[in-house]
Every structure is written in C-alpha cells, then in structure tokens.
Amino acid sequence: MAFADGIADFRSDTVTRPTPEMVEAMASAPLGDDVYRDDPTVNALEEESAAVTGKEAAIYVPTGTMGNQLSIMLHTNPGEEILAHELSHVRSVEAGAPQALSGVAFRTVSGDGGQITSADVDQAMSMAGFYPRIGLLVWENTHNLSGGRVVPIETMEATSSTARGHGLTIHIDGARIFNAVAATSVPAERWAGVADTIQFCFSKGLGAPVGSIVCGERAAIDEIRYLRRRLGGGMRQAGVIAAAARVALDRRDRLVEDHVLARKLATLLADRLPGSVDAGSVETNMVRVDFSKVGLSWPELSDRFDSSGIKTSAPSGGAWRIVTHRDVDAADVDRLVTQLV
Ligand SMILES: Cc1ncc(COP(=O)(O)O)c(C=O)c1O
Incomplete structure (x- = not known):
C-alpha cells in the first residue's frame, strides 16, 4: 500500500518505512x-x-x-x-x-x-x-x-x-x-x-x-x-x-510478493505498451522499461506522476527502472500504468 500521504514511491526498494512490528522492536530493544x-x-x-x-x-x-x-x-x-x-x-x-x-x-x-x-x-x-x-x-x-x-x-x-x-x-x-x-x-x-x-x-x-x-x-x-x-x-x-x-x-520470505508485483507490472506494460518490457527478464523486484516506447517525454510523464502521487526515477540512457517493495501494491501499480497511456 502507498504511504499514508498517498505517495506510491517506485524509485527504489530503499524507500520503505519501518513496519509497526519494527517500531515496537526498536522501542523495546535491549x-x-x-x-x-x-x-x-x-x-x-x-x-x-x-x-x-x-x-x-x-x-x-x-x-x-x-x-x-x-x-x-x-x-x-x-x-x-x-x-x-x-x-x-x-x-x-x-x-x-x-x-x-x-x-x-x-x-x-x-x-x-x-x-x-x-x-x-x-x-x-x-x-x-x-x-x-x-x-x-x-x-x-x-x-x-x-x-x-x-x-x-x-x-x-x-x-x-x-x-x-x-x-x-x-x-x-x-x-x-x-x-x-x-x-x-x-x-x-x-x-x-x-x-x-x-x-x-x-x-x-x-x-x-x-x-x-x-x-x-x-x-x-x-x-x-x-x-x-x-x-x-x-x-x-x-x-x-x-x-x-x-x-x-x-520476514525475508515476503520478498516473493515484490517479485509477483513486478511481474504484474511487466505484464501490464507489455500489454499496454508493446515492446517496452522484456517480461522474461523480470526475475525479481525491478522492471526495466524501454522509455522510447512510452510515447510521452519524461517532463510530461513526470508532471503526470507528480499530480497523481507517483514517484519513479528518471529514465537513464533510455532505460527506465521501476522497483517494487513492501510499500507499494497492485492498486499503486494500476495507478502508475494508467498514467502512461
Ligand atoms: C547492489 C548494491 N550494492 C550496494 C549498495 C549500497 O548500499 P547503501 O545504499 O546502503 O550504501 C546498493 C544500493 O543501492 C546496491 O544496489
């Protein structure tokens, strides 16, 4: 699920916030x-x-x-x-x-x-x-x-x-x-x-x-x-x-959920923007998109993302990396894909 402020942050798996269980463990740690x-x-x-x-x-x-x-x-x-x-x-x-x-x-x-x-x-x-x-x-x-x-x-x-x-x-x-x-x-x-x-x-x-x-x-x-x-x-x-x-x-076993979500994203992109993603190369929690297939310039897309509460890294060298993690879900993936077409 997106953060409490509604932002769905796909820049990296480093952006996750501590879970209540983590906060509790931190508060009571010897x-x-x-x-x-x-x-x-x-x-x-x-x-x-x-x-x-x-x-x-x-x-x-x-x-x-x-x-x-x-x-x-x-x-x-x-x-x-x-x-x-x-x-x-x-x-x-x-x-x-x-x-x-x-x-x-x-x-x-x-x-x-x-x-x-x-x-x-x-x-x-x-x-x-x-x-x-x-x-x-x-x-x-x-x-x-x-x-x-x-x-x-x-x-x-x-x-x-x-x-x-x-x-x-x-x-x-x-x-x-x-x-x-x-x-x-x-x-x-x-x-x-x-x-x-x-x-x-x-x-x-x-x-x-x-x-x-x-x-x-x-x-x-x-x-x-x-x-x-x-x-x-x-x-x-x-x-x-x-x-x-x-x-x-x-809780490391939960990483499989990120991989399932990345595959869902890759499948949606392959469907909506043919040729943009090599779905077979999505093995874990990252999706590389060929930005030239997106049909929008980065400033245009970036503006759309800003107004719909989505963050991704800017494309680099034509490749655009989207990362799934614990703090994004299927609804956030749908929201991201909707902005692209
Ligand atoms: C493969 C790899 N190694 C090392 C690091 C460095 O980790 P840190 O940002 O904690 O220094 C990263 C960070 O993204 C990474 O992706």
Missing part, C-alpha cells in the same frame, strides 16, 4: 555499546546473519557501501585490480571508493545480467605478471544495474572455483541476495559458500530503515571490525536500528 561489543541486539543480529549465510561471524555496518568497501580494503592491496562486472555497484555507484580508499582499479567484464564466466577469469589471469595483479573477484547478486537479474548459482559456483584455482579471494555484494533466494529457492548459505565475504542490506527489499552486514570467517570479520573503526563506522547503541533489521531478516 541496548549496550556496540563498540564495546555489549549491545545484545546487535550481537543477536550478527549471530543470526552469520547463521543464515553459513559463515562464522558477521559485523553490522551502517550501509551496503561501507560493507563492500571494508571487504575490498580487507581483500586487496594498493595497485591491484578487482575483477568485476562493468555495471557492478562497487565500480559504478560508490563514488570511486575502491580507488580512493583502497588504491585499486577495475578489470571489467560485460556478461549478460551481471554474469562472469570461468573464461573471463582465465582470460583476465592470463596476463599475470604484466598487467596489474588482480586481488579480488566481486560478484553482485541480484544485479542492480542489469534490472535485478539473478546471477545463477551454477555460474557463481563454476566461476568462483576457477577463481579460487588462480588464488583469488571472492566477495559478494549481496545487497539483494535474499531476492535471489526468493527467486530461486537456493538458500543464502549456498550463494555465500562461493565467497570469503558477503555483504547484504537490511535497508533494501528486506525493509529495515538502516543497515547492512558483512559475513565471513571470524578472522576476516575481526579485521573488518578494526577497519570499520578506521572509517568511523562503529556505532554505539546500534541495537535501536539493529532491532528493526532483525525483524526484516525474519
């Missing part, structure tokens, strides 16, 4: 000082997240960006390169953090839907000794800039095994890994099993107001705890927000 490691709510969240991903330990961080960057700091040395998809979030939308904070560059591949193959890894490693050393392979699943596509587990397992053979360490930007779980029924533990560290966000489709987590072996997480301090990411009575994250994690 607290301590997490930098001293004695906030029971944060400790519980870290234990639950480690268990869900099959890792030894976990560390709560303010944002997905910080979780990714701490992992990159852990796994790389200055002068190295990261092997990643060209549209990966860590490369494209984290404000140059890998270059600025870790002194690393990128070796990129451009596979469909965020995929990286064993051949890509072999090719990248074939120039070892001449090109900059590759210190890390980064996966992103689901793949945001490819429209929320799922990188298949078989691809991740095969390629990661090749990467391991070359001695690479592996990180997963799993900001939306539970969308991949919901779309495939492959458990989080299996996806996480390919990597040394996995970051996931409570503040995306899981619907918590704040926070992400990095999971990995205990020694890796201990080192990330030290690096988090360096970045000023140690939070004190963080149980206030971790309480909502615990509820979000517990």
